[in-house]
Amino acid sequence: MGDLFSKFDPLIEQRETLLEGAVTDPFNLVMEKVESPTVAICNGKRTILLGTYNYMGMTFDPDVIAAGKQALDDFGSGTTGSRVLNGTYVGHKAVEQALKDFYAMDHAMVFSTGYQANLGVISTMAGKDDYIILDIDSHASIYDGCALGNAQIVPFRHNDVEALDKRLKRLPPEAGKLVVLEGVYSMLGDVAPLKEMVAVAKAAGAMVLVDEAHSMGFIGDRGRGVAEAQGVIDEVDFIIGTFSKSVGTVGGFCVSNHPKFEILRLVCRPYVFTASLPPSVVATAATSIRKLMDSADKRAHLWENSKRLHAGLRQLGFTLGTDEPQSAIIAVIMPDLETGAAMWEALLREGLYVNLARPPATPAGMTLLRCSLCALHSEDQVGEILGMFAAAGRATGCIS
Ligand SMILES: Cc1ncc(COP(=O)(O)O)c(C=O)c1O
Secondary structure (H helix, E strand, C coil): CCCHHHHHHHHHHHHHHHHCCCCCCCCCCCCCEEEECCEEEECCEEEEECECCCCCCHHHCHHHHHHHHHHHHHHCCCCCCECCCCCCCHHHHHHHHHHHHHHCCCEEEEECCHHHHHHHHHHHHCCCCCEEEEECCCCHHHHHHHHHCCCEEEEECCCCHHHHHHHHHHCCCCCCEEEEEECEECCCCEECCHHHHHHHHHHCCCEEEEECCCCCCCCCCCCCCHHHHCCCHHHCCEEEEECCCCCCCCCEEEEECCCCHHHHHHHCHHHHCCECCCHHHHHHHHHHHHHHCCCHHHHHHHHHHHHHHHHHHHHHCCCECCCCCCCCEEEEEECCHHHHHHHHHHHHHHCEECEEECCCCCHHHCEEEEEECCCCCCHHHHHHHHHHHHHHHHHHCCCC
């Protein structure tokens, strides 16, 4: 009998080699206690969190927590049903209204995760004989959305406007086309040239979807994302987002101004064939989204943190994913996986948690230490973080 697991043998071997001599598995860390959006206890030690995507620090907001507790009392622990059957409560409508208000858009549809939002909207919108033109560094959920549907897939070089234009011009003019972009790319923390890309897409008669998972709440004057910051939000057909980052809970969504948008509720399988979010989750999300509308001071402080960390790491001699800070993600490029894992562990021993990212999730086979800042990191904490990078970097030979 063929063992279906044998295809994973190279990965199992790589993992075992990596863990030889290491104390902690970078992909199996346990948060024993979470004290705040920026501090947890890991391995019994106070640890600063710098890899949680909790950009706006909403997870411990007292209003958010109170809303969740109230909904738990009033509506129970779960809906046990699909949105199109028994799973739409007033709270689901309220969070969709909060999203419509946040983005100033006509329609909002909430999914159980951001992954499912991409899966659903991409596979449903682009059908047989249509084309999906996507950045090669797109998130796994975008690729999986393509795989679930049956459109033709046309990838183009990361953030390359000319490459996008060339691909579009080669496609049949009358064919349906969906250009899929991200506001912030989460591996390197770089921002897309959306203004130019949306112009090129529209000139070719394509519809545009932008995943703003890593920019919602932070980028743009009102936190609507990179499309807002670059002045093209009204030309984007679909914005996809998640509640698992700035909003501080779990869930996903799509907002749009398209007049026929609501039909998606009947035809989008990852929306129809799964249970809806628990009442406590939609209540926390709605409260958080409404508070994010009014968070200009936090956005300004987060930019300060991002600039301070970027400049400090560069001064220490680390190689970073972007020349300038472009978002709340700062990626530190490691020479190889072994050094990356050693550095990750040295940082944890110092009391700092970051994300270790490795191929195939990363572009160009890179190993990265991804740092995501929070608006609630204090200036002192950023100083502490830099001290830990200096000590761990010297101990592992990453810097001299
Ligand atoms: C760009 C992007 N889109 C979508 C998702 C999926 O979001 P969720 O965690 O809500 O499934 C992520 C999550 O990492 C992401 O980075």
